[in-house]
Amino acid sequence: MSHRPSYGVGDASYQAAGGIDGLRRLVGDFYQLMDQLPEAAELRRLHPADLDLSKDKLACFLSGWLGGPKLFGERYGAISIPAFHAQWPIGEGLSQAWLSCMEQAIARQGYPADFADYLLTQLRVPAGRIVQASRNRHGH
Numbered sequence: 001m002s003h004r005p006s007y008g009v010g011d012a013s014y015q016a017a018g019g020i021d022g023l024r025r026l027v028g029d030f031y032q033l034m035d036q037l038p039e040a041a042e043l044r045r046l047h048p049a050d051l052d053l054s055k056d057k058l059a060c061f062l063s064g065w066l067g068g069p070k071l072f073g074e075r076y077g078a079i080s081i082p083a084f085h086a087q088w089p090i091g092e093g094l095s096q097a098w099l100s101c102m103e104q105a106i107a108r109q110g111y112p113a114d115f116a117d118y119l120l121t122q123l124r125v126p127a128g129r130i131v132q133a134s135r136n137r138h139g140h
Helices: 012-016 021-038 038-045 050-067 071-076 081-085 092-107 114-140
Strands: none
Touching: 012 021, 012 114, 021 038, 021 050, 021 092, 038 092, 050 071, 081 114, 092 114
């Protein structure tokens, strides 16, 4: 048995991420990378010029998703991740660009290695579902 905190139990993941302030830093770095990385250019074009709302939505979503306060629901109402993204045809390339930006943003946070790995592994699940839902809807 490992003695590491059980990420995914209670708000352990939320706390490991540094709470909402930590998540806002993560999301800020994530969108900064999206602005800068050539492989993310197509992904960036799907976002509005002003990223403030996108940043708030992602930070609020991650808060509840990681077991912290359910800020997204309080501010924006219910979310179904695949349905929310269904308006855009999101293929493997866009999904990989998103995960690549997130991986590099996570690496900047100074998280414990096991938490960084856990977070990225968890994020691959909805990313895969979004690609699948898009395939079903847009037929590629």
